[in-house]
Amino acid sequence: MSPVSDSYGKKGLVSARHRVTMAKLALETSDWIRVDPWESEQDTWTETVKVLRHHYNEALRAFQSKKEFTRNKHPTESSTGNSLSCQQPVLPELKLLCGADFLQTFKTPNLWKEEDIEEIVGKFGLVCISRVGSDPSQFIQESDLLSKFQHNIFLVREWIQNEVSATQIRSALCRGLSVKYLIPDSVIAYIAQHNIYTAESERRNEGHLLQPLRLQNTTINPLRD
Ligand SMILES: Nc1ncnc2c1ncn2[C@@H]1O[C@H](COP(=O)(O)OP(=O)(O)OP(=O)(O)O)[C@@H](O)[C@H]1O
Numbered sequence: 001m002s003p004v005s006d007s008y009g010k011k012g013l014v015s016a017r018h019r020v021t022m023a024k025l026a027l028e029t030s031d032w033i034r035v036d037p038w039e040s041e042q043d044t045w046t047e048t049v050k051v052l053r054h055h056y057n058e059a060l061r062a063f064q065s066k067k068e069f070t071r072n073k074h075p076t077e078s079s080t081g082n083s084l085s086c087q088q089p090v091l092p093e094l095k096l097l098c099g100a101d102f103l104q105t106f107k108t109p110n111l112w113k114e115e116d117i118e119e120i121v122g123k124f125g126l127v128c129i130s131r132v133g134s135d136p137s138q139f140i141q142e143s144d145l146l147s148k149f150q151h152n153i154f155l156v157r158e159w160i161q162n163e164v165s166a167t168q169i170r171s172a173l174c175r176g177l178s179v180k181y182l183i184p185d186s187v188i189a190y191i192a193q194h195n196i197y198t199a200e201s202e203r204r205n206e207g208h209l210l211q212p213l214r215l216q217n218t219t220i221n222p223l224r225d
């Protein structure tokens, strides 16, 4: 999980420090999902394709050093022809995991660069989880770009639909309603301790343009003040 940086400018976005800690608390019991704060620590907002490139390079580096470690530990294996290195190299893969509604943001004018979408679906790939109100397969068919790379888009159907929405959780918290059993107790305690979601936090970035839209605006109209 890679929390976005504060400079994304989304309405109601609380500080990255809190979001990273809440995500870590929520994942305390997971033995396979972890939080990486790299994206949230960047000075400016980072395009998703650049975040993927960063994590892919990290994965490649970890893969290479593991290979070297194995080679040093079993130096004779390569000469006996037993080594994994004799087989086709299996490189790590990195895919972007999202909910079906996220896929639909691809068609929001000026939010995404066409070449970024192409690299995300073409080079990396997408794993998209079903969500009430979104039909990802229809959306893919309607898009020339997405249908070209549909072999690289993996649709996951949730048999038990989970309609939990972060917006609803935040507004319940602001109104003092209970969110017990909807999010982990440790996260509820952290939110209460730091009084994170309030009417004031909900107004943060109100009226601001999202950073990707702002960037596109300056590219399209560079002479504007
Ligand atoms: N209940 C859910 N089922 C499937 N995917 C989800 C669900 N909730 C969030 N996601 C996915 O997780 C990613 C991050 O979502 P986000 O933090 O924007 O939560 P959200 O519930 O969509 O927020 P909001 O309600 O504020 O729009 C997105 O790709 C979103 O589609």
Ligand SMILES: NC(=O)c1ccc[n+]([C@@H]2O[C@H](COP(=O)(O)O)[C@@H](O)[C@H]2O)c1
Pocket: 003, 004, 008, 010, 046, 047, 048, 049, 102, 105, 111, 112, 113, 116, 212
């Ligand atoms: N052009 C882009 O790379 C681009 C555009 C919009 C959202 N995103 C990313 O999508 C993620 C989710 O954003 P939302 O919560 O606004 O749906 C964030 O990490 C954000 O940085 C990337």
